Amino acid sequence: MSEQTRPQLVYIIDDDEAVRDSIGMLLDSADLAYCSFAGADEFLADYDGSQRGCLVLDIRMPGMTGLELQNRLAEIGSSLPIIFITGHGDVPMAVEAMRNGAFDFLRKPVDESSFIDRIHTALDQESGDWRQRLDRDQNRERIESLTEREREVFRLVAEGLANKVIASDLGISERTVEVHRSQVMKKLDARTLAQLVRIHLQDE
Amino acid sequence: MTDSPRPLTAKTASGGDYDRLETLLKNLPGMAYRCLNLTHWPMDFVSDGCFELCGYRRQEIESQLVLWGDFTHPEMIDYVDRKVRSATDKGQPFEVEYRIIARNGEEKWVWERGRVVDHRSDGVAILEGFITDITDRKLAEAALMRAEAYAQAIVDSAVDAVITVDSQGSIESFNQAASAMFGYRADEVRGQHCRSLTATSFYREFDRFFQRNRVPADDVIRSVELNGCDKRDREFPILLSMREIVDIEEKKYVILIRDLTEQRHAEKEVREQRDMLAHVDRLNTLGEMAAGIAHEINQPLTAISMYAQSSLRFLQHRPPRLERLEDALEKLSQQAHRAGAVIERMQEMTRPHQSHHESVDAGRLLREIHGLAEVEAQIRNFVIVLRLDESLPTVKCDPIQIQQVILNLLRNGMESMRANRCKPGSKIVLQARNLGDRLRISIIDSGLGVSHKLEKQLYQPFMSTKESGMGLGLSISRSIIAAHGGQLEFSNNKGVGATFYFKLSIVQ
Numbered sequence: 001m002s003e004q005t006r007p008q009l010v011y012i013i014d015d016d017e018a019v020r021d022s023i024g025m026l027l028d029s030a031d032l033a034y035c036s037f038a039g040a041d042e043f044l045a046d047y048d049g050s051q052r053g054c055l056v057l058d059i060r061m062p063g064m065t066g067l068e069l070q071n072r073l074a075e076i077g078s079s080l081p082i083i084f085i086t087g088h089g090d091v092p093m094a095v096e097a098m099r100n101g102a103f104d105f106l107r108k109p110v111d112e113s114s115f116i117d118r119i120h121t122a123l124d125q126e127s128g129d130w131r132q133r134l135d136r137d138q139n140r141e142r143i144e145s146l147t148e149r150e151r152e153v154f155r156l157v158a159e160g161l162a163n164k165v166i167a168s169d170l171g172i173s174e175r176t177v178e179v180h181r182s183q184v185m186k187k188l189d190a191r192t193l194a195q196l197v198r199i200h201l202q203d204e
Numbered sequence: 205m206t207d208s209p210r211p212l213t214a215k216t217a218s219g220g221d222y223d224r225l226e227t228l229l230k231n232l233p234g235m236a237y238r239c240l241n242l243t244h245w246p247m248d249f250v251s252d253g254c255f256e257l258c259g260y261r262r263q264e265i266e267s268q269l270v271l272w273g274d275f276t277h278p279e280m281i282d283y284v285d286r287k288v289r290s291a292t293d294k295g296q297p298f299e300v301e302y303r304i305i306a307r308n309g310e311e312k313w314v315w316e317r318g319r320v321v322d323h324r325s326d327g328v329a330i331l332e333g334f335i336t337d338i339t340d341r342k343l344a345e346a347a348l349m350r351a352e353a354y355a356q357a358i359v360d361s362a363v364d365a366v367i368t369v370d371s372q373g374s375i376e377s378f379n380q381a382a383s384a385m386f387g388y389r390a391d392e393v394r395g396q397h398c399r400s401l402t403a404t405s406f407y408r409e410f411d412r413f414f415q416r417n418r419v420p421a422d423d424v425i426r427s428v429e430l431n432g433c434d435k436r437d438r439e440f441p442i443l444l445s446m447r448e449i450v451d452i453e454e455k456k457y458v459i460l461i462r463d464l465t466e467q468r469h470a471e472k473e474v475r476e477q478r479d480m481l482a483h484v485d486r487l488n489t490l491g492e493m494a495a496g497i498a499h500e501i502n503q504p505l506t507a508i509s510m511y512a513q514s515s516l517r518f519l520q521h522r523p524p525r526l527e528r529l530e531d532a533l534e535k536l537s538q539q540a541h542r543a544g545a546v547i548e549r550m551q552e553m554t555r556p557h558q559s560h561h562e563s564v565d566a567g568r569l570l571r572e573i574h575g576l577a578e579v580e581a582q583i584r585n586f587v588i589v590l591r592l593d594e595s596l597p598t599v600k601c602d603p604i605q606i607q608q609v610i611l612n613l614l615r616n617g618m619e620s621m622r623a624n625r626c627k628p629g630s631k632i633v634l635q636a637r638n639l640g641d642r643l644r645i646s647i648i649d650s651g652l653g654v655s656h657k658l659e660k661q662l663y664q665p666f667m668s669t670k671e672s673g674m675g676l677g678l679s680i681s682r683s684i685i686a687a688h689g690g691q692l693e694f695s696n697n698k699g700v701g702a703t704f705y706f707k708l709s710i711v712q
Contacts, residue, residue: 019503025510026513063628109505
């Protein structure tokens with residue numbers, strides 16, 4: 001599950017072959033890698049949580065609709081941004097899609113340049129999310145490596161308490177607090193108090 | 205009255221003859237008399253019947269205390285006098301019917317017949333005759349006349365032409381409605397053959413009908429639709445029925461003719477209205493399908509703009525990626541045609557058109573409607589399965605109307621399936637089977653089926669189980685199939701749902 005093994009892809013999910021093919025060609029012309037699916041079920045069958053990139057999703061499809069797929073992905077914890085492609089009469093559905101956290105929705109026929117722009121933005125966002133998630137995972141691992149006492153000191157330091165107060169709270173000497181604190185900084189790879197606070201906030 | 209005539213008995217009979225004559229006269233239902241042809245006819249002999257006739261005894265009359273003229277109804281005395289004189293002046297017997305007033309005031313009709321038998325020396329004629337009561341007959345006659353007038357009034361007020369003809373078909377009577385319908389007065393057509401009331405081109409058919417019904421096999425009144433022809437040679441549709449008039453020695457027939465012009469007119473109007481409704485329904489259908497059609501057009505448009513943009517990018521690439529360009533442009537063109545086809549189909553749906561039957565490739569017809577209906581099925585998450593024989597024949601039909609019927613039946617089926625909470629992906633089958641001379645087209649759904657209650661009102665216009673339905677679908681569909689010489693039928697499936705089916709003629 002590293003950035004190197006999963007490149008970002010644009011997942012096109014549309015039941016109309018021509019629409020699917022033409023979107024693919026446009027992405028190809030913009031040097032974007034993509035992968036096409038004829039339906040939500042096909043995509044879900046292939047999905048394992050490691051996918052990177054974004055979805056271009058037809059809102060109206062036979063079988064599982066685009067909206068249903070969005071809900072399903074949210075349930076299983078996917079954070080892939082979804083760009084919905086909607087038809088003429090689908091405004092209420094589009095509104096619901098946005099409410100459920102869709103990245104954007106574009107009306108058919110789609111304005112190609114803004115389409116490409118939106119794809120790029122979505123991919124950037126996903127990169128950021130992914131990195132953040134990676135950081136969080138890393139932080140969590142590091143926090144888990146702290147001892148019980150170190151974790152208590154970490155929490156109180158991050159909340160802004162002075163060493164003296166922490167020592168009195170925990171009933172230990174100020175000197176001992178200082179030892180724990182430097183141990184925490186080392187284990188969490190933090191050089192400043194500000195970094196420590198940020199790690200704490202990310203974890204909450 | 206000094207010179208009274210001798211009594212009849214004294215002059216003409218004697219002994220046993222007299223007795224016999226007396227008995228004979230007594231038994232007569234009336235009164236024999238002899239009198240002078242003078243004012244009020246003084247009688248010197250009357251028979252005993254006088255008492256029953258006028259309430260006076262023989263002696264009272266013969267003594268001439270009352271005269272016969274006193275009984276005669278004052279309104280009629282001159283009439284009777286005229287009748288008697290005009291006959292006797294010519295030396296002929298007279299016969300007259302008139303009213304008398306009896307002693308008790310009762311009015312009676314009498315019939316009298318008499319003649320001059322002799323003359324008195326002064327030339328006054330001596331009359332002998334017989335008078336009898338005919339009141340009963342007169343009352344019966346009056347009743348009969350009233351009944352006839354009544355019957356005639358009914359016949360005359362009838363809307364239909366009522367004509368009686370003899371066994372050869374010659375017209376005997378012609379009511380007022382007949383005169384109004386055909387423009388002839390009754391006396392103009394009496395004696396003519398009733399055939400002449402029909403258009404010449406229908407003579408043969410009329411003759412056949414007349415011959416067949418002259419000797420009816422049963423009591424059923426048969427009728428025939430023909431063209432009538434009036435005095436001014438105007439032709440118009442008529443319904444003609446004929447029946448023997450029973451209980452008359454000579455065979456006669458009564459012919460009833462109804463003018464169908466109005467009815468035909470109304471029928472035509474209904475037909476036009478139905479065509480208009482069919483058009484409205486097509487437009488409605490279009491409204492219902494608007495989302496589907498927008499979707500159908502948007503798909504190729506989306507693809508077209510994507511391919512176009514791709515082509516542009518391939519061209520702008522340094523160096524240009526010409527190898528991709530050809531593919532992109534070809535696909536773009538295909539999608540433009542696809543959009544065009546959708547619009548063409550839509551136009552066909554909205555065009556009001558004359559129903560015209562043509563030879564149509566059934567396979568193509570069904571695949572086309574399948575393509576159109578599939579969009580709707582997708583929206584409802586159902587699947588339309590096309591189950592066709594390998595090679596389908598050419599059928600005679602109006603393709604647009606038949607497609608409308610099939611679309612309507614598919615839509616109904618899917619509605620019913622939705623009401624039956626069928627799972628997404630459930631199938632509705634459009635099936636065609638070659639039966640040799642006809643092609644049976646069936647729509648098999650897995651919906652609620654047709655309940656016994658629903659069955660009765662199934663084809664009624666404006667009857668709908670759907671909240672949004674106008675309830676015209678099935679009734680119009682049925683009319684369309686009927687116009688194709690078929691019948692829209694249905695049956696409930698063994699398992700679930702119903703099957704609607706109809707047959708189209710195969711062009712051999």
